[in-house]
Amino acid sequence: MTNKLYDTSLSLLTDLYQVTMAYGYWKSGTAEKEAVFNLYFRKHPFGGGFTVACGLTNVIGYIEHFSLSKKDLRYLQTLTGNDGQPLFEEAFLDYLANLKLTCDIEAIPEGTVVFPNEPLVRVRGPILQCQLLETPLLNLINFESLIATKAARLRLVAENDTLLEFGLRRAQGVDGGMTASRAAYIGGCDATSNVLAGKLYGIPVRGTHAHSWVMSFENEAEAFQTYADVLPNNVTLLVDTYDTIQGVHNAIEVGRKLEQKGHKLAGIRLDSGDLAYLSIAARKLLDEAGFTDTAIVASNDLDETIITSLKQQGAKIDVWGVGTKLVTAFDQPALGGVYKLAALRHTSSENAEPDGWDYKMKLSEQAIKISTPGIQQVRRFRNEQGFIADMIFDESNAEPNPAGVTMTMIDPLDFTKRRKFDATQAFDDLLVPVFRDGTCVYESPDIHAIRARVQTQLTNLHSGVKRFVNPHTYPVGLERNLHELKTALVMKLRERND
Numbered sequence: 446m447t448n449k450l451y452d453t454s455l456s457l458l459t460d461l462y463q464v465t466m467a468y469g470y471w472k473s474g475t476a477e478k479e480a481v482f483n484l485y486f487r488k489h490p491f492g493g494g495f496t497v498a499c500g501l502t503n504v505i506g507y508i509e510h511f512s513l514s515k516k517d518l519r520y521l522q523t524l525t526g527n528d529g530q531p532l533f534e535e536a537f538l539d540y541l542a543n544l545k546l547t548c549d550i551e552a553i554p555e556g557t558v559v560f561p562n563e564p565l566v567r568v569r570g571p572i573l574q575c576q577l578l579e580t581p582l583l584n585l586i587n588f589e590s591l592i593a594t595k596a597a598r599l600r601l602v603a604e605n606d607t608l609l610e611f612g613l614r615r616a617q618g619v620d621g622g623m624t625a626s627r628a629a630y631i632g633g634c635d636a637t638s639n640v641l642a643g644k645l646y647g648i649p650v651r652g653t654h655a656h657s658w659v660m661s662f663e664n665e666a667e668a669f670q671t672y673a674d675v676l677p678n679n680v681t682l683l684v685d686t687y688d689t690i691q692g693v694h695n696a697i698e699v700g701r702k703l704e705q706k707g708h709k710l711a712g713i714r715l716d717s718g719d720l721a722y723l724s725i726a727a728r729k730l731l732d733e734a735g736f737t738d739t740a741i742v743a744s745n746d747l748d749e750t751i752i753t754s755l756k757q758q759g760a761k762i763d764v765w766g767v768g769t770k771l772v773t774a775f776d777q778p779a780l781g782g783v784y785k786l787a788a789l790r791h792t793s794s795e796n797a798e799p800d801g802w803d804y805k806m807k808l809s810e811q812a813i814k815i816s817t818p819g820i821q822q823v824r825r826f827r828n829e830q831g832f833i834a835d836m837i838f839d840e841s842n843a844e845p846n847p848a849g850v851t852m853t854m855i856d857p858l859d860f861t862k863r864r865k866f867d868a869t870q871a872f873d874d875l876l877v878p879v880f881r882d883g884t885c886v887y888e889s890p891d892i893h894a895i896r897a898r899v900q901t902q903l904t905n906l907h908s909g910v911k912r913f914v915n916p917h918t919y920p921v922g923l924e925r926n927l928h929e930l931k932t933a934l935v936m937k938l939r940e941r942n943d
């Protein structure tokens with residue numbers, strides 16, 4: 446199912462500087478110059494060892510609906526510079542009115558585990574168009590990948606327990622709630638409480654009831670009984686409004702009556718107090734009363750650390766409801782994805798050289814912030830045990846060619862560390878074609894298939910990469926030619942600035 450939230454044009458959902466640069470390219474006659482940009486991040490979120498790529502379906506929706514409406518253009522017409530004069534001339538607005546995206550876009554499919562410096566999306570096309578896409582692409586990929594990663598971490602600790610996403614009420618606005626519900630499901634949640642996300646994305650919806658239900662009755666027993674009478678096929682009772690242990694006794698009473706009518710007490714929910722102690726006590730009471738199938742749901746500011754601790758304490762919790770700390774990515778509120786120019790095409794008419802790419806990179810005093818030039822692809826080598834290493838290479842300049850025999854991968858942090866991969870080594874090239882000349886050529890898998898992909902990907906990762914404390918760094922390197930090209934370009938740029 447595609448994301449209906451983006452069925453209207455969001456073409457102005459960008460930073461002003463993208464539009465002023467677009468104007469600059471147009472005015473200086475370089476708008477159509479072919480460029481390549483890469484979208485990548487530099488550091489895993491949450492101090493982890495992996496990230497889950499997510500957001501591509503929404504990127505496709507955004508691009509397919511890209512078109513500046515008359516209202517958009519009228520708005521741009523009103524923008525003025527510091528002299529009070531219009532920022533943009535009419536002819537540029539006419540150009541934008543007729544602008545159709547013609548980019549070629551490759552991307553790593555959603556649900557793939559990815560690592561720092563790997564291009565998640567590669568955009569190739571007229572530089573003006575590539576530039577306009579920067580902000581929306583970052584917005585869409587950064588947030589969804591962040592939340593999918595958080596959910597994948599929760600899934601790792603929840604193991605085979607049920608994981609519910611309860612975050613809408615505490616999410617960052619409407620869109621924060623909607624995209625978080627989608628990404629949380631993809632990352633590993635089993636269902637959401639968000640009904641609109643259920644409708645739009647086909648995510649299973651689940652829920653219990655609130656304290657207000659109990660508080661609205663004379664007493665808890667009456668509240669539970671009324672709920673069971675009204676929804677006998679959906680009875681999970683929140684037992685902690687007044688006294689949790691008494692609440693469990695009241696729930697058991699209702700459960701007995703449900704059984705007499707051929708229904709069952711599906712669960713109880715704990716939402717405060719010591720969840721380890723209370724879940725163990727509740728399990729004992731339920732089991733003694735014969736309710737061995739009744740699930741214990743827990744919520745209350747849970748995250749992967751608390752769930753791990755509760756499991757270590759022997760908590761008897763079957764279902765974890767996680768809201769705030771999941772959908773707000775509480776401990777790291779943003780993934781720092783960036784979008785950098787990596788190559789610009791020159792034609793023989795511009796200089797004496799034949800047509801070809803000028804490689805581009807951003808220098809920095811910090812090695813981690815130096816971007817990598819080139820028309821990049823990521824080759825993931827694997828064997829029966831799982832993923833071995835990822836090698837970033839330049840499609841137009843690989844050794845000896847992308848389908849060829851031995852390739853040498855160089856560790857970006859220690860150039861003396863090299864690994865060779867010969868032709869017998871199994872691999873997958875991660876970036877796949879998504880747009881050709883502005884037309885979508887990629888069919889997004891359905892959301893359930895994307896979710897399943899995350900779990901398959903994680904089973905292919907070494908457990909050391911998945912641990913939360915000091916995770917092992919999964920090897921990612923540059924193919925030798927790309928490494929040499931990058932080194933030569935750094936030298937050249939540094940010399941030019943000396």
Ligand SMILES: Nc1ncnc2c1ncn2[C@@H]1O[C@H](COP(=O)(O)OP(=O)(O)OP(=O)(O)O)[C@@H](O)[C@H]1O
Nearest residue numbers: 716717718719720721722744745746747751754755
């Ligand atoms: N046994 C436990 N071990 C570790 N953390 C726990 C345990 N039990 C509960 N927590 C977590 O501790 C945090 C605070 O719980 P605490 O009991 O202090 O507040 P509360 O139950 O929300 O209080 P209130 O009764 O006022 O609602 C929550 O994030 C909760 O998930």
Ligand SMILES: O=P(O)(O)OC[C@H]1O[C@H](OP(=O)(O)OP(=O)(O)O)[C@H](O)[C@@H]1O
Nearest residue numbers: 611655656716744745746747767768769
């Ligand atoms: O704790 P989170 O991970 O964010 O999970 C969502 C929380 O939202 C609800 O509380 P709230 O107090 O809003 O409503 P309630 O009266 O139904 O408990 C629910 O009981 C959870 O505690």
Ligand SMILES: O=C(O)c1cccnc1
Nearest residue numbers: 611638651652653654766
């Ligand atoms: O259904 C629930 O139990 C629920 C839904 C939203 C937030 N907290 C709990």
